[in-house]
């Protein structure tokens with residue numbers, strides 16, 4: 001292991017070096033965070049983590065568990081949930097997650113919103129698609145997924161956000177284990193490069209935050225240059241920003257008042273979190289756009305499947321999107337998704353989208369749905385058509401009442417509509433463990 005890295009850690013925690021070194025030998029902590037918007041009566045037998053009320057330590061890979069496929073939980077390193085707990089999102093907040101992929105924190109924020117709205121932005125194109133897929137799986141509806149550089153958001157949405165999360169790209173020291181190849185690329189120069197980039201991102205975040213709004217800055221690195229030093233620079237540059245008490249009992253104080261650090265000895269991997277408040281300044285609203293009228297074929301589809309017509313609509317080419325609240329203007333930005341992608345108008349019919357059947361708000365609303373056995377779930381997740389008597393037409397396929405996709409039934413068989421990219425590989429199977 002790089003001796004310069006270890007010397008720096010020694011200077012941070014001189015009395016705990018032995019415990020730190022042994023933490024590098026063991027595997028990363030794994031966490032399961034339930035999605036309370038879908039899974040209200042979750043009873044989990046695993047131990048809780050100190051970082052979030054909804055989170056548990058797990059010790060096996062559960063990515064192929066049917067409940068995971070249905071968006072009932074999200075898997076992430078446990079202390080990663082600390083930043084959103086500190087952000088203290090309120091149900092009606094307009095929130096921006098500026099560096100959002102793969103979406104652990106965005107989906108955690110979404111679970112805390114009710115009438116609020118979430119803008120999840122990711123700079124990297126491929127990672128933005130993964131973010132979108134996770135938002136869909138978790139059934140988030142009042143949201144948009146953007147793929148932009150943070151500075152591009154400023155001309156459109158300056159002073160519009162009640163809360164902003166800057167979970168910044170960093171040198172990632174907190175996620176490295178002794179034998180990781182990434183550790184070989186560790187350097188002080190890289191830390192300095194990351195610090196510069198973090199400052200640029202924070203400059204945009206400052207302009208996007210409403211007067212009196214709150215911001216959380218977090219990293220998964222120990223490097224002081226990317227943590228307390230960046231915060232000091234931010235306070236010096238913007239005197240109307242102040243650090244405030246994160247008001248949580250996990251972790252330990254950082255090297256600056258009102259900051260939090262998490263070391264592996266604190267039951268999670270390495271993190272830094274700070275909460276900031278903007279003392280005043282302009283307050284604006286996200287610019288809304290007019291709802292688009294929808295045609296009778298689409299209306300009939302909604303009535304058949306939901307028993308009502310969602311209130312707000314948007315249409316791009318033949319694709320129809322719906323939401324419970326007004327759509328936001330996105331002209332000039334690269335918006336991958338806003339609201340729920342309901343489906344497509346194709347000739348004289350409406351072809352639903354996978355996302356339509358994943359909306360957390362509609363779990364108990366879908367009129368056409370059927371429960372599959374675990375063997376059927378496995379077959380369906382491999383893209384197979386299954387023999388399974390059910391209502392005719394488009395139908396949500398469920399595990400224990402929770403939709404994980406849809407198919408088209410002729411009454412006896414269900415034709416598979418699981419998107420190809422979400423299907424299980426031939427040699428993998430659903431996980432049948434009990435939670």
Ligand SMILES: C[S@@+](CC[C@H](N)C(=O)[O-])C[C@H]1O[C@@H](n2cnc3c(N)ncnc32)[C@H](O)[C@@H]1O
Pocket residue numbers: 080098099100101102103104105106122123124127149150167168169170197201
């Ligand atoms: C720590 S990760 C975010 C993890 C995410 N918040 C989550 O909980 O799943 C930081 C993200 O910042 C993105 N990023 C990289 N360079 C960036 C830049 N210049 N501006 C904004 N984001 C950037 C990375 O692609 C990465 O997805």
